[in-house]
Amino acid sequence: MNVVFLAPSYPPEMQQYTRGLAEVGANVFGVGDSPKGALPSTLKPYLHDYLQVPRIMDEADVMKRVSGWLRGKRIDRVIANWEPLVILAARLRERFGLPGMTVDQVTGFRDKMVMKDRVKAAGLRVPYAFKVKTQREIREAAEKIGFPLILKPISGAGSADTYKVSSKSELEAAIAAMRHVEVVSCEEFIEGEEFTYDTVCIGGKPAYENVAAYLPKPLIARSNEWLSPVIITVRDLEQPKLKPGLVLGRKVLKALEMGDGFTHMEWFLTPKGEAVFGEIGCRPGGAHLVDQMNYTGDIDLFREWARVACWRSFEAPTKRKFNAGIIFKRAIGEGRITRITGLKDYLRRFGDHVVEEQLLRPGTMRRNWKQTLLSDGHLMVRHPNWDQAYEMSFAAATDVTLYAGG
Ligand SMILES: Nc1ncnc2c1ncn2[C@@H]1O[C@H](COP(=O)(O)OP(=O)(O)OP(=O)(O)O)[C@@H](O)[C@H]1O
Ligand SMILES: [Mg+2]
Numbered sequence: 161m162n163v164v165f166l167a168p169s170y171p172p173e174m175q176q177y178t179r180g181l182a183e184v185g186a187n188v189f190g191v192g193d194s195p196k197g198a199l200p201s202t203l204k205p206y207l208h209d210y211l212q213v214p215r216i217m218d219e220a221d222v223m224k225r226v227s228g229w230l231r232g233k234r235i236d237r238v239i240a241n242w243e244p245l246v247i248l249a250a251r252l253r254e255r256f257g258l259p260g261m262t263v264d265q266v267t268g269f270r271d272k273m274v275m276k277d278r279v280k281a282a283g284l285r286v287p288y289a290f291k292v293k294t295q296r297e298i299r300e301a302a303e304k305i306g307f308p309l310i311l312k313p314i315s316g317a318g319s320a321d322t323y324k325v326s327s328k329s330e331l332e333a334a335i336a337a338m339r340h341v342e343v344v345s346c347e348e349f350i351e352g353e354e355f356t357y358d359t360v361c362i363g364g365k366p367a368y369e370n371v372a373a374y375l376p377k378p379l380i381a382r383s384n385e386w387l388s389p390v391i392i393t394v395r396d397l398e399q400p401k402l403k404p405g406l407v408l409g410r411k412v413l414k415a416l417e418m419g420d421g422f423t424h425m426e427w428f429l430t431p432k433g434e435a436v437f438g439e440i441g442c443r444p445g446g447a448h449l450v451d452q453m454n455y456t457g458d459i460d461l462f463r464e465w466a467r468v469a470c471w472r473s474f475e476a477p478t479k480r481k482f483n484a485g486i487i488f489k490r491a492i493g494e495g496r497i498t499r500i501t502g503l504k505d506y507l508r509r510f511g512d513h514v515v516e517e518q519l520l521r522p523g524t525m526r527r528n529w530k531q532t533l534l535s536d537g538h539l540m541v542r543h544p545n546w547d548q549a550y551e552m553s554f555a556a557a558t559d560v561t562l563y564a565g566g
Contacts, residue, residue, distance in 0.1 A: 161185055161470050162233065164226065166240040166249055167192030167216055168199075168207060173450065173462075175203045177241050180466030182206035189235070191226055192216055219248050226252060239469055241422065241443050243317070246270060261419040261442065268416040269423075269442040272314055272345065275416070279437050282415035284408060286437045289347035295335050301346035302331055308349040313341045318531065319382040324349060352430040354378065354438070355402070356391075357409035357423075358445055358453065360465050360474060364418040366410065367474035368461070370453045371402055372445075375553070378426075385490055385529055388557035391449070392485040392549055393456045404435035412440060420468055424449070447533040448486055448540070455484040455515050455542050482542035485553035488535045489519055493565030497522050497536065502560040506539075510552045516540035519562060526564050536562050 168178040168190035181188045187208035193216040199207070211229045213222050238258055240249035250266040253259070268278050273291050280286045290301035291314060302309060302325070311334050312322040321341050323334040338344060354377040359366040372393045374381070381389035394402065405427050412425060424445035426438035444450050450461050459476040468474050491497055497520045507514060519537035520526070529535045539556045543549040 161237070162187045162189060162208075162235050163470065164189045164191060164230070164235055164238040164252065166190075166222075166238070166245045167194070167242065168210070169194045169203055171242060171446065173444075173446070173448075174241060175200060175206075176450075176462040177466065178203060178206045180460070180462035180464075181470065182208075183463050184467045184470050186237075186466065186470050189230070189233075191222065217244060219251065222248060223251060223255065227255065230256075237469060239421070241465075243270070243441055243443055246441070246443055261417070265417045265419065266442060269418075269440055272439060275440065276437070279412055279415050282411060284411055284415065284437055285434065287347040287350050289345050292344050292346050293342065298335055298344060298346055299331070305346060305348050307331075310345075310347045310349050311335075311338060312345050312347075313338075314343040314345050318533075319379050320530075322379055322382075324379065350428040350430065350436045350438075352428045352436075354426060354428055355394075355405055356445060356449070357405055357425040357427055358449065359409070359413065359423045360421065360461065360468055361413060361418050361423060362420055362468055362472050362474065364413050366413070367468060368453075368464070368476070368478055369397060369406065369409075370456065371397055371405060372449065372452065374426075381533075382530065386492075388490065389488045389533065389535075390485060390553045390557055391447075391452070392483050392546075392553055393452050393480075395456065395480045395483045395544060395546065397480065401429070401433070404433060405429060408435040408437060412437060416440065416442075418442060420472060422450075422465055447488075448538065451516070452484045452486055452540065455540065456480055456482050482544055483546050483549035484515070484540060484542040485549050485556075487539045487541075487553050487556040487560075488533055489537055489539070489556075489560065489562050490529045490535045491520075491526050491562035491564040493563055495526065495565050497524050497526060498563050498565065500560065500562050506556060506560050510541060510555065513541045513543050513548075513552055514539060515542055519560075536564075 163186040190207050190210040238252040250263040276286045308326040325331045354374045356372040358370040360368040375390040422444040425440035428436040464476045541552045
């Protein structure tokens, strides 16, 4: 089994997928823009070969170089698990005549408008939305939708340039702030809670399913530096509350013709109990979500995903043992982390349930919290009981503090 994997060292969790591929018996042909000499030594044993390209985002150039590199070699799969590379992987598959999702199918997971159209055409509930380009079009769409509404870029990520608009004056302010955004989606604001629906699929059928709760919703988490975003996987997927989301998720996979591999969907649960589609990718969630899922069931999804990708078989138990909560911390102040308070007490209280503590240490430069949910590090806790997992997560949010600056 010869597998081309884009890109094995970045983002860092890709190293785990590379390991998984090697562990299920694949020869991994890595392609990336990191220099060969700079690849982590822990990654090298899992790589069969590696091609360094100058610009991994330059699709035409990568296609050309990879084709030349692979001439005369038999290749069985081309795979990417990072959002910006999923289309490129599909293009390479089409060029080499390999199995896997087509460019058109992957586009349904990549282009938010195509995505919504296809999900809506399948009779599923999506936010009422218009794709708009000019200021006049935004105002017209707002008139039709009414307040509150959401304005966001069609090709957005990380909630960048996303605004909740509740009045005419807020609309004008958002229009001004979004002047540089070319194509905007103007949508009905969906009230309610927000969750993920994650899977590992074989031929579009989930071999593994997960739901995680966003606490608070990503837009709020990414607009307020002072808070510590919490995400908790839900152990009990059988509870009636989540049923509409699971049903929606499975239908979305069908509507978008999912093939083999990870999916990561976001959905809303309205106060009336209705599930509304948010967005979906045909790749795993980032920000340690896969680690969280692994802690939820004591499994190794990096390897199980690889088994699916290579051999179309999933062998890990799907029994869920824990609610696993991750708490992202943001330091108070700028520059270098100077100290951490409350951690010792926290660990004294909850240490038995803490599975990871990766807060940035004093002396380290702060990360840009707007650019990465990882912020200044995280704690991960788990407990079979939801209320306890919730309490421990929020205790970490409120009782542990990082400081930065001088
Ligand atoms: N129609 C909507 N109604 C309510 N909230 C919304 C709506 N659209 C977006 N949001 C909020 O904005 C966040 C970001 O939107 P979305 O997920 O579509 O874009 P993104 O920038 O790709 O996100 P990500 O943070 O996942 O990269 C959502 O998680 C949600 O909290
Ligand atoms: Mg999103």
